[in-house]
Amino acid sequence: MARILVVDDEIGIRELLSEILYDEGHTVELAENAAQARAARLRARPDLVLLDIWMPDTDGVSLLKEWSTQGLLDMPVIMMSGHATVDTAVEATRIGAVDFLEKPITLQKLLKTIAAGLARPMVTSPASSSFPVGSASKPVAAPQPGMQALTTTPMPEPEPAAQADGSRLGSISLDQPLREARDEFERIYFEYHLGRENHSMTRVSEKTGLERTHLYRKLKQLGIDSSRRRNASNQ
Incomplete structure (x- = not known):
């Protein structure tokens, strides 16, 4: 990063x-x-x-x-x-x-x-450098073939507890009150997206369609830890 x-x-x-x-x-x-x-x-x-x-x-x-x-x-x-x-x-x-x-x-x-x-390799501009007025745009960054193709960081694999096969959904009891069943489903749903997006609240907000403030409030209500779990490389 x-x-x-x-x-x-x-x-x-x-x-x-x-x-x-x-x-x-x-x-x-x-x-x-x-x-x-x-x-x-x-x-x-x-x-x-x-x-x-x-x-x-x-x-x-x-x-x-x-x-x-x-x-x-x-x-x-x-x-x-x-x-x-x-x-x-x-x-x-x-x-x-x-x-x-x-x-x-x-x-x-x-x-x-x-x-x-x-993604652009930089070339330090000399102290005396100047561009003539009216010249074409001259960014200091050196041009690079295929510049328009954005590099992407591979997304982490979903956490085992939140695999995309929906296996955890079978653990929800249909004999309990609707509100409790709904809370249990939402807990599984948000834990899945948090694991898939490596606890990036920005991406989870986009994926779930919830505004960030509402998302934080919902996670707190469900008792889900929303803190970002960083990899050793990011520490």
Whole structure:
């Protein structure tokens, strides 16, 4: 998994992205302005940066240009904004951003863009590098054949207690009250999806069609431990 730096002056955006990325197994660093972003970049050496364009002290495009001219753009940077123009997005790409996300950011688009960004080998930009005005987009990431094909991480096998053959369903007694039988079925159902998705609440939410807050409440009601069980490689 990757170290990802999220730079955004809105606390709600930072917390939402942090929760999603953590759920995907990434290590997350947060910064609310350019000063914190500079410090976090030096301290954490992120594999990828999600950088908001509009910030109160130094805007994201200026920070991106600073990193580029100083030869510090050795990681993919994905710009984010809810108000940027096409010209701004093109300018950011010309400087060295690998992609652009428009707010509000959908979960699927976020994960696909991050996967594509992490798949790109980076070439450190020299301190004196600059691109002529009006030139075509020149991302710092080196081009790679078949770039559009997203790499995927193999999904873990379902836990033995939640195999897809439905063998556990036979253990539900049909002689008990409907509410108890329904709770038992829901417990098996959610344990199955938690095991299949390796306790990723983001994916379980998508699979079951429940909003995350409702999902957490339902699992607590059923007495199911929703904590993420990490593999040794992610610890």
